[in-house]
Amino acid sequence: MPKTLEGQITMEKTPSYFVTREAPARISAMSRDTKLIVVVRDPVTRAISDYTQTLSKKPDIPSFESLTFKNRTTGLIDTSWSAIQIGIYAKHLDNWLHYFPMEQILFVSGERLISDPAGELGRVQDFLGLKRIITDKHFYFNQTKGFPCLKKAEGSSKPHCLGKTKGRTHPNINPEVVQRLRDFYRPFNMKFYQMTGRFFGWED
Numbered sequence: 001m002p003k004t005l006e007g008q009i010t011m012e013k014t015p016s017y018f019v020t021r022e023a024p025a026r027i028s029a030m031s032r033d034t035k036l037i038v039v040v041r042d043p044v045t046r047a048i049s050d051y052t053q054t055l056s057k058k059p060d061i062p063s064f065e066s067l068t069f070k071n072r073t074t075g076l077i078d079t080s081w082s083a084i085q086i087g088i089y090a091k092h093l094d095n096w097l098h099y100f101p102m103e104q105i106l107f108v109s110g111e112r113l114i115s116d117p118a119g120e121l122g123r124v125q126d127f128l129g130l131k132r133i134i135t136d137k138h139f140y141f142n143q144t145k146g147f148p149c150l151k152k153a154e155g156s157s158k159p160h161c162l163g164k165t166k167g168r169t170h171p172n173i174n175p176e177v178v179q180r181l182r183d184f185y186r187p188f189n190m191k192f193y194q195m196t197g198r199f200f201g202w203e204d
C-alpha cells in the first residue's frame with residue numbers, strides 16, 4: 001500500500017478479501033486502524049449474479065440448478081460452490097471480528113446502492129469522516145441501463161454509467177431452487193442482521 005499523508009485516505013478494492021481466511025490477520029498486521037467497507041446484497045441474487053458472470057466467460061458450464069445441489073433429491077446444497085459459500089456473510093464476518101471491531105466495518109446495502117445511491121454513499125462518507133459531498137445531485141436514473149449513473153464522470157462533463165459487465169440480465173432460475181436457497185440462507189441472514197445491527201430485508 002502506498003504511504004498515506006495526513007489528510008489523505010488510501011483506498012484499495014479487492015472483492016475476495018471479505019471471504020479470504022488469511023485477509024483479516026494480514027490487514028490487521030499492516031494497520032489495525034484500517035476501515036473496512038463491504039457491499040453485500042441478497043445472497044440468493046448474489047449467487048445468481050456470480051453464476052451469470054462465470055457463464056459470460058464460460059458458456060459451457062452446468063446449469064445453476066445442478067451446481068447448487070450436492071443431491072437434488074434430498075435438496076442438499078453444495079456449500080463448497082463459491083457462488084453459494086460467499087453469501088454466508090455471518091460466517092465470513094465472524095472471521096473478521098477476531099481482528100477488527102464492528103465499528104471499523106461498514107456494510108453497504110447493494111440493493112440500496114441501486115435504489116438510493118446518494119443515501120448509501122452518505123453513510124460511506126460519514127463512516128470515513130468525510131463531508132457529505134456526493135449527494136442526490138450527482139446521480140440520475142438511466143432508463144436504458146436500468147441503473148443509477150453519474151451525471152458527470154470525474155474530470156469530465158459527460159454522464160457516466162457502469163460498464164456492460166455490471167447489471168447483466170440474470171437467467172431465469174427454477175423458483176423451487178430459489179426458494180430452497182432462501183430457506184438455506186435465512187438463518188445466516190438473521191445472524192448477520194444481528195451482528196451488524198442492520199436489517200437488510202432479504203427475505204420475502
Ligand SMILES: Nc1ncnc2c1ncn2[C@@H]1O[C@H](COP(=O)(O)OS(=O)(=O)O)[C@@H](OP(=O)(O)O)[C@H]1O
Nearest residue numbers: 015049050052113114147148149162165166167168
Ligand atoms: N449503478 C449501477 N450500475 C450497474 N450495476 C450496479 C449499479 N449499482 C449496483 N450495481 C450492481 O453491481 C453488480 C456488479 O458488481 P460486482 O461487485 O459484482 O462486480 S465485480 O465483482 O466487480 O465484477 C451488478 O450485478 P448484476 O446485476 O448481477 O450484474 C449490479 O446489480
